[in-house]
Amino acid sequence: MFKLIMSFLFKAVLLAGIFIAHIWVNNVLPYPFEHINLIFAFLFIYLLTDENAQALWYALILGLFLELFVSASFGVTMLSLYFCILSTSWLLTYFLTNRSFYIVTLAAAISMFIYRIYFLGLNSIFNFFFKRNFLYTSRTAADYAYEMALTALFVMLVYLLLSRIIKKLNPKYLGKYE
Amino acid sequence: MRKSNWQKTTILIGGIILFLVFFNYLGWFDFGKKVLRQLFVPFIRQSGDFSVKIKDDYEFFQNREQFFNAYRAAQLSLQKKDENEAKLKLLEEENSELKKQLGFKDKTHYNVVLTKVIGNNLEGTEKTIIIDRGENEGIKVGDPAVVDEGVLVGKVIKTEKDISIIRLLSDNQSKVASTIINREKSLGVVEGGYGLSVKMNFIPRNEVVQIGDLVVTSGLEEDTPRGLLIGKVAAIENEAYQPFQQAILTPSADYNRFVYISIILTQ
Numbered sequence: 001m002f003k004l005i006m007s008f009l010f011k012a013v014l015l016a017g018i019f020i021a022h023i024w025v026n027n028v029l030p031y032p033f034e035h036i037n038l039i040f041a042f043l044f045i046y047l048l049t050d051e052n053a054q055a056l057w058y059a060l061i062l063g064l065f066l067e068l069f070v071s072a073s074f075g076v077t078m079l080s081l082y083f084c085i086l087s088t089s090w091l092l093t094y095f096l097t098n099r100s101f102y103i104v105t106l107a108a109a110i111s112m113f114i115y116r117i118y119f120l121g122l123n124s125i126f127n128f129f130f131k132r133n134f135l136y137t138s139r140t141a142a143d144y145a146y147e148m149a150l151t152a153l154f155v156m157l158v159y160l161l162l163s164r165i166i167k168k169l170n171p172k173y174l175g176k177y178e
Numbered sequence: 179m180r181k182s183n184w185q186k187t188t189i190l191i192g193g194i195i196l197f198l199v200f201f202n203y204l205g206w207f208d209f210g211k212k213v214l215r216q217l218f219v220p221f222i223r224q225s226g227d228f229s230v231k232i233k234d235d236y237e238f239f240q241n242r243e244q245f246f247n248a249y250r251a252a253q254l255s256l257q258k259k260d261e262n263e264a265k266l267k268l269l270e271e272e273n274s275e276l277k278k279q280l281g282f283k284d285k286t287h288y289n290v291v292l293t294k295v296i297g298n299n300l301e302g303t304e305k306t307i308i309i310d311r312g313e314n315e316g317i318k319v320g321d322p323a324v325v326d327e328g329v330l331v332g333k334v335i336k337t338e339k340d341i342s343i344i345r346l347l348s349d350n351q352s353k354v355a356s357t358i359i360n361r362e363k364s365l366g367v368v369e370g371g372y373g374l375s376v377k378m379n380f381i382p383r384n385e386v387v388q389i390g391d392l393v394v395t396s397g398l399e400e401d402t403p404r405g406l407l408i409g410k411v412a413a414i415e416n417e418a419y420q421p422f423q424q425a426i427l428t429p430s431a432d433y434n435r436f437v438y439i440s441i442i443l444t445q
Contacts, residue, residue, distance in 0.1 A: 020221045026300050027225035028232070035302050053187035060191050064198070068215050069222075069308060070301040071336050071343045075199035077301070082195055086188060139350035139371030143303035 015058060018042050019065045035147040040115065041155050044108050047088055048169060059085045073126040080122055084115035104159050109152035116144050208339060222297040230435055289443040291315045295436045305349035309439055312340045320401040322442050329430045330395055330406035334441060347376050348433050356408055357396040358387055365396055368408055376409065378425040387414055387425055401444040
């Protein structure tokens with residue numbers, strides 16, 4: 001029971017910490033580094049070793065926190081994250097199964113791209129029903145491209161660091177966890 | 179085993195999300211959202227203050243000459259502003275007299291709500307801010323947001339009962355109908371998405387635009403009154419093969435430093 005409570009508290013603090021770190025990255029870093037999506041990076045790296053679909057729970061909670069501070073209609077960010085995590089999990093299981101750092105980087109970039117596709121699609125649908133305008137311009141695309149590139153690079157750096165520390169992330173030990 | 183775990187969790191979480199979305203639009207979660215926002219707003223404020231502080235520290239002078247040049251430029255600018263203020267006062271008096279004579283009604287009585295900025299958009303690719311007033315104060319989507327004495331900084335794009343979200347002019351989806359205070363009163367559209375500056379596009383090529391010209395709202399949009407200051411022309415792009423010229427503007431407000439913003443309530 002005590003272990004369960006401690007585990008729950010640890011996860012709550014971890015999620016709050018990730019969200020607060022995302023706030024700081026978004027507000028403090030200069031352009032274009034403010035586009036680094038820390039929440040997505042955390043979920044992607046967690047997904048690399050997730051056996052029990054916990055990444056989906058984390059996506060739900062972090063998506064809910066994000067919904068409080070975004071201009072898109074309620075539900076767009078949560079659903080985009082949800083579908084993105086499902087698609088990424090499928091991608092990592094059946095296509096990009098290699099865990100070398102360059103494949104992880106590529107997978108992160110593709111996953112971020114998928115997230116934005118879902119986001120734009122859901123935003124368009126919600127805006128159609130709630131009669132809001134969403135102007136997608138070349139500059140929006142440039143911002144999304146920055147986000148994709150910088151987040152993928154950030155994931156690569158974190159992965160390179162963590163794979164030295166955590167055995168589960170190190171490709172050398174992968175066979176032992178099959 | 180792994181696959182069934184994923185399947186069960188996918189269905190469960192999908193159901194929870196649909197539940198949250200559906201009942202949010204019925205207003206069931208307003209109190210919960212307010213409480214959660216209050217938990218994170220101090221962190222947003224701290225990070226915003228820290229961000230402004232470190233950006234202040236970027237502005238240092240590399241040598242004595244640079245410092246004195248900046249000082250002299252500031253003195254000249256102040257002198258020009260005093261001269262312009264005097265001219266403006268004279269023009270205001272003349273204008274007032276003319277309006278009385280022609281029987282125009284004074285349309286510049288704005289109904290204004292003063293609000294405080296409580297956060298920024300965390301979505302990462304949008305330049306929007308969150309304020310602490312919403313539908314309860316009569317704010318609606320499309321209302322202009324101003325600072326100082328009529329400097330337009332953005333428009334309301336989303337409202338809830340107690341908060342609203344404003345899209346700043348520097349956002350890449352922002353577009354405002356505007357006019358340049360020049361001889362031709364050139365019309366154009368001010369767009370964001372260029373980092374710290376904004377651009378005015380679709381200015382007719384044959385009209386003369388000079389560096390330093392002021393740009394204000396044209397009043398051609400339904401909810402945006404005429405005459406709200408946007409910025410000053412800093413550079414002009416006029417290519418021979420283009421049908422329109424563009425002006426890069428220096429905004430009259432610093433989009434990173436808002437604490438209080440006024441919303442003009444429009445009918």
